[in-house]
Amino acid sequence: MTGLSERKKQILANVVEIYVKTGEPVGSKGLISASGLNCSSATVRNEMNDLDRMGYLVQPHTSAGRIPSEKGYRYYVDNLMPHREIDEFTRRLIDAGISPAAGDPEKLVNTARELLADITKCAAVSTAPVGSLNVIRKIELVPVGTHTAMMVLLTSNGILKSRLCRIESELNARILEQFYSICERFFIGKPSGEISPAEIQTIAASVDYDYFALLPLLGALSDLAVSTNDSKLILGGEANLLSRMDYGERAVSLLRFLNSREPISEVIRSSKDDIDVKIGSENMFRQLEDSSVVVARYKVRGDDSGSISVIGPTRMDYPLVISSMKYITDLLGRMITSALEE
Amino acid sequence: MTGLSERKKQILANVVEIYVKTGEPVGSKGLISASGLNCSSATVRNEMNDLDRMGYLVQPHTSAGRIPSEKGYRYYVDNLMPHREIDEFTRRLIDAGISPAAGDPEKLVNTARELLADITKCAAVSTAPVGSLNVIRKIELVPVGTHTAMMVLLTSNGILKSRLCRIESELNARILEQFYSICERFFIGKPSGEISPAEIQTIAASVDYDYFALLPLLGALSDLAVSTNDSKLILGGEANLLSRMDYGERAVSLLRFLNSREPISEVIRSSKDDIDVKIGSENMFRQLEDSSVVVARYKVRGDDSGSISVIGPTRMDYPLVISSMKYITDLLGRMITSALEE
DNA sequence: GATTAGCACTCGGGCTAATTGAGTGCTAAA
């Protein structure tokens, strides 16, 4: 396994790049004219034949040009891909969208995802910032009527959730006091992932008075806690996939697949690195056999916090996707971190 | 203009229903076998020919069956459509999803929209509850650090918005006090639609001290106020449109159209009745020429508050769509109203 | 030994012609 000759690498890289750009299988002649290789088409043909036999290229049919195989893309991404700088204009766009002034971390992630979908012309999914250390930091219950109150919950990750609550009995000072004392005792400082409805029941039952008034409040609290922690996938840019003609009919089944969320969430969970490229059938889901998924994690205070992923045809512009994802997740992490400073 | 003969009505209704079900142009033979009309195909042919000349039916080409024209659909919706009851199973599904326990009004509307998209197998858009009387009811600013606070805003429509704020100077009691006094003086009880960034500037400038501390707070407040009022369109169920093969390639352009929001928002605004059916080119947008839009408004405390719309091919199951929309918007209105009670 | 020119060969895409069949309109009889 001595690796590919220099010229083979050059040819493979060119095939990938031309094919990504044009969508047509690339032949020997087309390749030399587009790449400035100074050798004849016959030589290229021989080399391509080798690459074909080695599994880096495939022919859609006998008398057509070559297309990169998954192995070819993989080799390209791992070894051949140029390091591309993100261009000035889109950089400004990103910088403008992702700034601490734009709101809470969740919003930042959302705009980041939208930007990414636009830039890459692919679909993108994001998960809200959720760290292992997502601890409940503050709970506030503000009465707004005799039977209603707004409840607000803030976690250490800066996630803020609010909802209205109604209780049957009157919302008096004693109930508020009890509520806060329960919060102080059981919830503040606790990881929001550890709060379960069952536990809420137990806690409510341990209260001396006002069980029936507190129960709905604690129920709402549990809802909020769960919602800060279920790193719900948000999907956007699906329309981009349709415009890319790579998928014809298959677009529908892909969209269905993406909309069912769980599997794609598994794909994301299974990715390990800061930035992880899964090409075609590396994804373990048949519905993704023509697609690549690039997962990038952003870090808040140095810890993995959430991720943004791009989903597109295997024939995607990997340098563009990867460079913009790197830039965006990096910026995103820094911005969220700074937004969380005291 | 004496209207259609009874048999013509029957035939038109059958053509619509069969075509909606099968997607194929319906011919004279197919019609009698599927509808139990006791006359011969030749008679049906004559009648269809009449309906064709009157503009209720069209032929895709000379030797094919008939398809309802827009006029045909319109007549069907206005005069022929049976009143269909929503079926037991989906009714339970809806009742389970839309209950005051499910959270604030905005969430209710969202689940309503999702349910509707599922039931009708179409795309659906919703607008959050926003009435003319959307007045700021309560503002709360809870410090969570020396420089950060969470701000919560509640409107009379039950819309609750929250965000984190950061200020440069220290967040002390005096600033809080000033903030609340400004709120009391300028914001509480005011329609959220009337708050503009320019006005915020003016108010901030009129403050004696702490201008620089208050400005970001008031800015955040203005953001929140605006967000309670911009009845942002939320779109879902796009994938449903793709599965319906009525649109082939055109699906892409339709999706793009829906994603650009403004025009569809205009369509909704232009609808007048509680429930309004716009068929094909009645919609004034070329991109909707093959689509129908059904807009239903829900009422809170008896006033128009927001809307849910279904967008699908002109060839949609109008009785199903309309009956489920009626049921859902009715329930939704009642639930939101009751959630707002003191 | 590597490279290149030349050539026979392959096979998908695009074009045209022929066939099929569902569905029509019209006419004439019931």
Add this chain to the structure above:
DNA sequence: TTTAGCACTCAATTAGCCCGAGTGCTAATC
């Protein structure tokens, strides 16, 4: 007014054909 019958139309399918981009192979050349 309804119906049976018939000639006609036209989209969709199928078959046949050619074209040409692109290949692999061979033999000559560097």
